[in-house]
Amino acid sequence: MSGAMIRLFKVKEKQRELAENANGGVPIKKQTAGELRLHKDISELNLPTSCNMMFPNGKDDLMNFEVSIRPDEGYYLGGMFLFSFQVSPIYPHEAPKVKCKTKVYHPNIDLEGNVCLNILREDWKPVLSINTIIYGLYHLFTEPNCEDPLNHDAAAVLRDNPKMFESHVRRALAGGYVGQTFFPRCI
Numbered sequence: 381m382s383g384a385m386i387r388l389f390k391v392k393e394k395q396r397e398l399a400e401n402a403n404g405g406v407p408i409k410k411q412t413a414g415e416l417r418l419h420k421d422i423s424e425l426n427l428p429t430s431c432n433m434m435f436p437n438g439k440d441d442l443m444n445f446e447v448s449i450r451p452d453e454g455y456y457l458g459g460m461f462l463f464s465f466q467v468s469p470i471y472p473h474e475a476p477k478v479k480c481k482t483k484v485y486h487p488n489i490d491l492e493g494n495v496c497l498n499i500l501r502e503d504w505k506p507v508l509s510i511n512t513i514i515y516g517l518y519h520l521f522t523e524p525n526c527e528d529p530l531n532h533d534a535a536a537v538l539r540d541n542p543k544m545f546e547s548h549v550r551r552a553l554a555g556g557y558v559g560q561t562f563f564p565r566c567i
Contacts, residue, residue: 396563414471421510431514443467446481447514451507451521455549458567459484463495463517465510467483475504476513482566485552487526491561495520499522534561 383425385533430450443482445451447463460483466477476502484522487560488496499508529535538545548558555565 390515392549401555409562411562415442417465417472418510424509425510425511425514427514428518431518433514442453443469447517448516449518451518454522455524456484456486456521456545456553457519460566461521465513470510472506475500476510477507478513478517483563484557484566485534485548485561485563486520487529487531487538488520490530494530496525496528498528501516 412500422433422442426435430452432448434446434448435444436439436446443466445465447465449455449461449463449511451461452461460482462481464479464481468474478495478497480489480495483491483493490496495517497513497520499516500513524534524538526535526539534545534548537548552558552563553565553567556563
């Protein structure tokens with residue numbers, strides 16, 4: 381190892397010591413590449429006014445957060461839907477895990493909260509961001525897709541009888557049964 385390289389390591393070590401001393405002697409946790417990228421994504425968020433981001437575990441846990449979406453048009457107008465995001469340390473090389481915490485009658489969201497959104501699966505690319513995912517989720521509520529369903533019953537009703545689909549969505553949003561399934565109120 382060259383002398384310049386050794387000096388560089390000593391400088392880095394000294395910087396770390398100074399940072400720890402400034403922090404009361406507590407070692408400073410090194411951020412993963414995923415945390416750094418997520419921090420950048422969050423700082424560049426440009427969400428519609430109908431979407432909110434919350435950190436239930438506090439700002440120290442950026443890798444787990446929630447997003448609420450209140451569609452301002454379409455079948456789901458007036459509803460409020462909560463999504464949990466779990467972001468991997470290797471983000472953006474792996475898409476975040478997203479679940480809908482609100483039980484909803486929707487062709488692209490099953491009753492367990494799994495979400496069918498192409499950019500969370502096969503179409504994920506590291507250039508995509510949290511902002512892109514939130515807009516994708518919002519779009520699912522303004523234009524549900526019956527061509528790629530998780531809830532096949534809801535997709536069939538949407539495709540074959542949009543008026544009945546609208547009636548089912550309204551009943552589910554108000555808190556009621558659609559078929560054998562009860563949906564808690566979410567408006």
